[in-house]
Amino acid sequence: MADITQLEKTASQVRRDILRMVHAPASGHPGGSLGCADFFVALYGEIMKYDATNFEMDGKGEDLFFLSNGHISPVWYATLSRNGYFPTEELGTFRMLDTRLQGHPTTAEHLPGIRMASGSLGQGLSVAIGAAMAKKMNGDDRLVFTLHGDGELQEGQIWEAAMSAPHHKIDNLIATIDANNRQIDGDVTDVLSLGNLKAKWEAFDWIVLEMDGNNMQNVIDTLKHAISLTGQGKPIVIIMKTEMGQGVDFMVGTHKWHGVAPNDEQLAQALSQLEETLGDY
Secondary structure (H helix, E strand, O other): OOOHHHHHHHHHHHHHHHHHHHHOOOOOOHHHHHHOHHHHHHHHHHHOOOOHHHOOOOOOOOOEEEEOOHHHHHHHHHHHHHOOOOOHHHHHHOOOOOOOOOOOOOOOOOOOOOOOOOOOOOOHHHHHHHHHHHHHHOOOOOOEEEEEEOHHHHOHHHHHHHHHHHHOOOOOEEEEEEEOOEEOOEEHHHHHOOOOHHHHHHHOOOEEEEEEOOOHHHHHHHHHHHHHOOOOOOOEEEEEEOOOOOOOOOOOOOOHHHOOOOOHHHHHHHHOOOOOOOOOO
């Protein structure tokens, strides 16, 4: 059973990791990464079943996770590291040439925990459906999880995949949408409004849940509820409300920090707002 306080402390450390990672190369995507820290920490710290020390690409007998909006790789790398997939010191190599922690996740570098290259938006749901189908065909009762950005839903391939999953009764899949209403060019509602997301996914015959992605208890409770609804013939999607830049006061409420790294002064100011709980790498 989760210790909520400890998970929240881990999320604070992950947020510190994110900021330091993007600051070093002066490149990366801190905004969405900060917003999704609670989700990632809950997923890997309480929800998913996996073996970090014996990573295999096929993931047989394990829950799988696919990050579709690959530009928020800092939060995924930090979470993988803090859960034993690779040494935390390697976080310091983020976006450096010839290292395993590229700006968007890739498989060529063989980084443990990564099963698909992502960052070309819209593809993750299709891959996850394929993985979920493979698990059903192989008699593997573990689940497949995905994360998508709300701006990413402007990609047509997402909706082709959304039609496919219920048609094939993919009921071992839990997709989550980071609904922060921010993308690189502004608010999602201004760039290309998505309308009523809940109604859209229900119309595509998915089970739809909603959660506060910056409330650790709510994240855990909702994910566990989603798991309880698997195996009923329908895929599940969670619309997760978050704040881009969560945890840093001058980063919230704007799309500015979607893909901009903090300078030295901004880093110091941001880190002063986040508790160091597990030790900086």
